[in-house]
Amino acid sequence: MTQTMTAWLAHAGRPLQDTFTAEQVPVPELRPRDLLVRVRAVSINPVDTKQLARLEPGQAKQLGYDASGVVEAVGAEAGGFAVGDEVYYAGDVTRPGTNAELHAVDHRIVAHKPRSLDWAAAAALPLTTITAWECLFDKLRLGADSAGVLLVVGGAGGVGSIMIQLAKQLTGVTVVATASRDASRAFVTELGADHVVGRNLLDEVSAVSPGGVDWVFSSFTAANLATYQQLLKPFGSIVAIDDDPGSILPLKPKAISFHWEYMFARTGHDTPDVDEQGALLARTAELVDAGRLRTTLQRTLNGLNPATLAEAHALARSGEAVGKLAITVD
Structure with missing residues (x-):
């Protein structure tokens, strides 16, 4: 596996069209309970725009919380998943975000992706x-x-x-x-x-x-x-x-x-019931595949890059969005 990857960083204090840059960063090291996921799609949420707004001028951060992708490596204490599994999850606000080629995430907040959905439709759901x-x-x-x-x-x-x-x-x-x-x-x-x-x-x-x-x-x-x-x-x-x-x-x-309600409270404080988030996403996948729930994806942008991230953030800030927007990774 390569030792570096592309991540898309958000820079505070810049015009929106110049906010995001593609950078080479180290591949994340896995914690014992982590999965390493090759990201196939991400979705934009208000928390992304809020996190960017809270940065001091000159600061940069790897944003992104919703994701769908394929497991590439499994930590020593991560159960229930194997290399090659298709998964979806909402990440953890205390760790680097999903706007990257590879992403490390605690297996307890991950579930197998709904079989009936493509990457973008699945990424729109978790958070x-x-x-x-x-x-x-x-x-x-x-x-x-x-x-x-x-x-x-x-x-x-x-x-x-x-x-x-x-x-x-x-x-x-x-x-x-x-x-x-x-x-x-x-x-x-x-x-x-x-x-x-x-x-x-x-x-x-x-x-x-x-x-x-x-x-x-x-x-x-x-x-x-x-x-x-x-x-x-x-x-x-x-x-x-x-x-x-x-x-x-x-x-x-x-x-x-x-x-x-703050969905990052469990992960942010590593509560004893943090695995409830993975369990409810598994139940959601069952409901989706049974036709009882539908994705709320309304728009997809192709190719995760500075331009699509800026476009997605502009829409999120507008307050005019219906449902969710996702970006696929080339």
Whole structure:
């Protein structure tokens, strides 16, 4: 095996078209629990743009979290995988990212790729699926017998588009999803949302669910918190993925619970249950291959390089993306 590889680094403080460069870097050394994966496709998430924004001018970082690829080497304590296996995963924010030819990843957060999906379609799934899964089942504690109304704010986004499907396939809840443009409204309807509402949350949600809602998934919390407080039933719950919810004190009169979701918490702290992420991706692959879940990939760029990375980041920053975007590796 060659001792160097190409990695695509993001440089802070540059115009977007000059942000990414191809560099020769050492092939990562495997930890005992690692797999070495030859990356075949990556997907862009908001965390990529946030990580870039947090760099100091002059700093560079190997970004990328979602990936699909082929196992090239297996660490001494990594079980369940062999050289040649096709896998997918969401990586670990504390380690170098997936924007590289080869990537080292803890086997406990990896699963075999859905057989029915190509590289790009598979790479679009892991991070958003883990986030949606943890929101629904770890934080809100929904299950097959759950009944009530779930409001998904940002239904056409990466997490929302998976959450709608998981909620409809694995629980008994009614899903109300927000989407404002014709394309996004059509998208969330295809995914199974029971009701689609626009920007006037209070009036439109109240019209389709006059009794209120039981749970809210929020990716835009601060601007909507007062509305959530009015829409939620007493003892309802909010699970949020954005960074600044503002004061949550208005939730107290209804005893509304507020939960943070951060899918890198398990890997970042090496929690005893870190293997839950690999297990849920394995379950996701089964659901995809059974036709119960679909990839949310909406656009593919061919060839991982500085230009495609800049294009993908521009789209992610625009806030206009529907579903997910992936980049294949030549």
